[in-house]
Amino acid sequence: MKHLLSLETLSRADMETILQNAVVLKRQRGDSQHKPLAGQTWALIFTKSSTRTRVSFEVGIRELGASVMFLSSNDIQLGRGEPIKDTARVLGRMIHGAVIRTFAQKDVEEFAAYGKIPTINALTDDEHPCQVLTDIFTFQETHGPIQGKVVTFVGDGACNMPISWVFAAAKLGFELRIAAPKAFQPPAEILKRAGGKIVVTEDLQAAAAGADLLYTDVWISMGKEAESAERIRQLTGYQINQSIVKLAKPGALVMHCLPAYRGKEIDEETFEANADTIFTEAENRLHVQKSILSWIVS
Ligand code: CP
Ligand code: NVA
Numbered sequence: 001m002k003h004l005l006s007l008e009t010l011s012r013a014d015m016e017t018i019l020q021n022a023v024v025l026k027r028q029r030g031d032s033q034h035k036p037l038a039g040q041t042w043a044l045i046f047t048k049s050s051t052r053t054r055v056s057f058e059v060g061i062r063e064l065g066a067s068v069m070f071l072s073s074n075d076i077q078l079g080r081g082e083p084i085k086d087t088a089r090v091l092g093r094m095i096h097g098a099v100i101r102t103f104a105q106k107d108v109e110e111f112a113a114y115g116k117i118p119t120i121n122a123l124t125d126d127e128h129p130c131q132v133l134t135d136i137f138t139f140q141e142t143h144g145p146i147q148g149k150v151v152t153f154v155g156d157g158a159c160n161m162p163i164s165w166v167f168a169a170a171k172l173g174f175e176l177r178i179a180a181p182k183a184f185q186p187p188a189e190i191l192k193r194a195g196g197k198i199v200v201t202e203d204l205q206a207a208a209a210g211a212d213l214l215y216t217d218v219w220i221s222m223g224k225e226a227e228s229a230e231r232i233r234q235l236t237g238y239q240i241n242q243s244i245v246k247l248a249k250p251g252a253l254v255m256h257c258l259p260a261y262r263g264k265e266i267d268e269e270t271f272e273a274n275a276d277t278i279f280t281e282a283e284n285r286l287h288v289q290k291s292i293l294s295w296i297v298s
Contacts, residue, residue, distance in 0.1 A: 002296045003112045003119045006105070007129045007167035008194070014295065015133065015171060022137050022284075022291035029287065035065030036294045040096035042066050044122070045087075045111075047073040047102040048222045052258060053122045053130065056285035057099050064293055066096070073102070088115035097296070103223055118296040120289075125160060125223065131257045132164040134288040136172065138281040139213055139253060147173040152211040152248070154204060155238045155265045156231070157185045161217040161257055170196025179207035181234050204238060208247040214254045216240050216265040232264070241267040255281050 004010060025032065042061045044054060054070065061068040073079045078087050084107050091098060092115035100108045100119060105126035112119035121129055136146050143149070151169070153162045157180030166186060169176035177199040178186060185200050201207050208214060219235040220228050240254060254266075254274035258281075262268045271278070 001116065001118060002298075004129055004292055004296060005108055005112060005119065005121045006127050007132060007164050007171070008127075010129065010171075012171045015136075015168070018133060018288065018291045018295050019137050019140065021294060022288045023141075025290045025294070026284070026287035029063075032063070034294065036297050037061060037064040037066035037096070040066040040297075041094070042068045042097045042099065043091060043095050044068065044070045044099045045073060045076075045078070045091075045102075046070070046100075046122070047078075048123065050101055050122070052282050052285050053099075053101060056289055057120075057122065060286050060290040060293060061099075064290055069095075084110045085114040087111070088113075092116050097293075120292065120296065123160060125221075127164045127167075128160045128257070129164050130285065130289055130292060131161065132168050133292070134284045135165075135215065135255055135257070135281060136168060137288050138255065138277070138284050141280075141284075142277075143212060143253065148175075149212040150175045150177065150210060150249075151213045151215060152177045152179060152207045154179045154207070154214065154216045154240050154244070155184075155235060156180065156217065156219055156221065157200065158183075158187070159217065159221045161215075162186055163190060165215070166190060166194045166196075166198060169198055170194045175199070177201065177207040177211070179204040180238060183234060184231075184238075204244065205247060208244045211248040212252055214240050214244065214248055214252060215256070217257050218259065218261055219264050220261075235264075239265055239267060241270050245270060245273075253277050258282055 088111040097118040099122045101122040103125050105124045108121045157178040175197045219231050256278050
C-alpha cells in the first residue's frame with residue numbers, strides 16, 4: 001500500500017517516476033485510455049480552503065476513471081469531534097483512496113494508518129508535497145533537469161512550502177536557498193534530517209544572486225491569520241520584485257504556488273510579467289497529481 005504523506009518519505013526513484021509519467025499524462029490529456037482508478041471511489045477530505053488542489057484532484061480522479069466525493073470536515077462528524085482514526089476506519093471500508101487537506105501532519109499519518117487505503121497529503125501545516133512535485137515538473141518543462149540548479153525561496157521560510165522544498169532538494173540534488181527573517185526560518189532539526197545543499201539567510205539579495213528559480217508563497221498561511229500584523233511587520237521586504245529578478249540568472253523562472261497577495265510576497269508587475277509560468281504551474285497540478293494517483297495504485 002502506497003501513500004504520499006511527505007516528500008521526506010518519498011524516494012528519489014518514486015519522485016522521478018511521478019515526474020516522468022506526468023510528461024506523458026500532460027501530452028495525452030483528452031485522448032488517454034489510461035484509467036487506473038476505473039471502478040473506484042475516492043474522497044477529498046478538506047479542513048482548509050482550496051481552489052487549485054480541490055479542482056485538480058476532482059478533475060484528475062474523474063479522468064482516471066473513478067468517482068470522487070468532496071467532504072468538507074464541517075459537513076462530516078469529524079468537524080464535531082469524531083476521531084480521525086474512527087473516520088478513517090469507516091471510510092476505509094467503503095472508498096478506495098483519500099486526499100486530505102488539514103492542519104496537523106500527524107492527522108494525515110493517522111488516517112493512512114487506520115484507513116488502510118492510499119492516502120495523499122493535499123497540504124498540512126508541515127508540507128505540501130503535491131505542490132512542490134508540480135513546481136519541479138514545471139521548472140523542468142522549460143529548463144531541463146533541476147539537479148545542479150539553484151532555487152531561491154523568498155518569504156515565510158518555515159511554512160509547508162519551503163519545508164517540502166527542503167526535502168526535495170536533498171533528494172534531487174539542487175541547491176536551495178531560503179531568504180527569510182530569523183523567526184521565519186526552517187527549524188535546524190529539519191535541515192539536519194534532510195541533508196543536501198541548503199542555505200538559509202536573512203540576506204535576500206545574496207540568496208537571489210544567480211538563481212535559476214525564484215519562488216514565493218503567502219506570508220500568512222491558512223491558520224495563521226491571528227498573527228497577520230506581526231507577520232507583515234517582520235516579512236515586509238521579503239518580496240520578489242523587479243530588483244530581485246535582476247539579480248537572478250537571465251531567463252530565471254519566477255513561480256508562486258498561489259493564491260498570491262500582490263504588494264506583499266510579490267509585486268503586481270513581477271506577478272503579471274510571469275503570469276504564464278505561474279498559471280502553467282497551476283495547470284500542472286492536474287497532470288502531476290494524475291501521475292501521483294497512477295503511481296499510488298500501481
Ligand atoms: N496552491 C494551492 O494549493 O492552492 P489551493 O489552496 O487553492 O488549493
Ligand atoms: N503556505 C500556504 C500555501 C497555500 C497553498 C498555506 O498553507 O496557506
